[in-house]
Amino acid sequence: MQALALQVPSAWEALLGQLREGSPWRMLMVAGPVNAGKTTLATWLAQQLSDRYRTFFLDADPGQSLIGPPTTLALSSLPLDPDRWLRLRFVGHISPEGHLLQMLSGLCRLVEAARWYRAERLVVDLPGHIPGEIGRELLFQILDVLRPDYVVALEREEELKPVWQCFRKSRRPQMVRMAVAQAVQERDRLVRSGYRRERFQRYFAAARLCRLSVAARGLHGMVPSWANPEAWRHRVVALCDAQGFSRVLGIVVRFDPQLQMLYLWAPPFRAREITTVQFGRFRLDPAEVGLMGQRPVTPEGS
Ligand SMILES: Nc1ncnc2c1ncn2[C@@H]1O[C@H](COP(=O)(O)OP(=O)(O)OP(=O)(O)O)[C@@H](O)[C@H]1O
Ligand SMILES: [Mg+2]
Known part of the structure; x- marks a missing residue:
């Protein structure tokens, strides 16, 4: 779908004015369906904030990721580049x-990493609100634990009301409720999965x-049973460093339990920097992303 020219509603300008002129703040989250x-x-x-402040962006949507591959969260500096991130x-x-x-x-x-980078302003793009109990509790816990200074709640029908009501009497987060802009274009399931x-x-x-x-590496997350080779096939995994950040993602082709060897598709990485392999439940067929047949290589530094 062709993106239309950006329309900036007056409510956005008013919010920006408040963020620039009001009392200092550090973290703002954007939430909504x-x-x-x-x-x-x-x-x-x-x-807009980056011309005055050391501003960072946290793409916290693992589905319609703007920065980095889906299944991940990414911290970036400005200007934003979908193929470049810090953590x-x-x-x-x-x-x-x-x-x-x-x-x-x-x-x-x-968020902790953003502090380490001495972020003066951090803008967090949250995932689309999941209707019902799970989405409500996830948003509540995020706000309760991280206590951003601002939450901008984009709403059609007060979808986030049960959550913002919980923080009515709190100093933080300050809730800024806004109607969904008219210019927003709906993207259906097909467009979303294509993206x-x-x-x-x-x-x-x-x-x-x-x-x-994996003999000397830790495995964590939803680690499949060693007795069930089929459960390993096409799992998307993260190869993580000692700080717990993902260096690269991989797609598992097979696991050899005798050799404790994982065969996977991954962009180039240094094996000596990988201390753990994190598993989720998501699977991706390598052929679907254009990956086919090849002799396995040994990564650098293994
Ligand atoms: N103010 C605007 N002016 C012009 N186009 C807009 C505006 N706001 C949103 N859009 C368009 O609407 C579509 C959806 O917007 P966007 O991706 O920001 O929504 P989202 O809430 O982040 O969606 P998702 O739930 O998929 O993450 C995009 O194509 C975007 O370009
Ligand atoms: Mg989005």
Whole structure:
């Protein structure tokens, strides 16, 4: 779908004025249902703020990822580039549902990383609100643990009311409720899955079939049973460093339990920097992202 020229509603300008002229703050989150214009507003705010402040952007949507591949959360500096990030955390799926703990811990670690980078302003683009109990509790816990200064709630029908009511009497977060902009274009399931495939294809464009020993490495997340080879096939995994950040993602082709060897497609990486392999439940057929036949290579530094 062709993106229309950006329309900036007066409510966005008013919010920007408040963010520039009001009391100092550090973190703002944009929340709302799917197709609400969250990413458009979050990137616009980050860009506008970046000419005055050391501004960072946290793409916290593992489904319609703007930065990095789907299944991950990414911390970036400005100007934004979909193929460039500072730190990446693996959630394990394209929806936080079923991976809530990884979603929350990933957010916490990336917010901490932003502090480490001395961010003066951090804009967080949250995933589309999941209707019902799970989405409500996820948003509540995110706000309760991270206590952003501002939450901009984009709403059609007060979808986030049960959550903002919980913080009515709190000093933080300050809730800014806004109607979904008229210019927002709905994207259906097909468009959304096409976008994800494109993002994965781009990410794995330089992938090679690799061998990685797991004998001296930790495995965590939804680790499949060693007795069930089928459960390993086509799992998307993250190869993580000692700080717990994802260096690269891989697509498992097979696991050899005798040799404790993992065969996977992954972009180039240094094996000596990989201390753990994180599993989620998401599977991706390598052929679907253009990866086929090749002799496995041994990564650098293994
Ligand atoms: N103010 C605007 N002016 C012009 N186009 C807009 C505006 N806001 C959103 N859009 C368009 O609407 C579509 C959806 O917007 P966006 O991706 O920001 O929504 P989202 O809430 O982040 O969606 P998702 O739930 O998929 O993450 C995009 O094509 C975007 O370009
Ligand atoms: Mg979005």
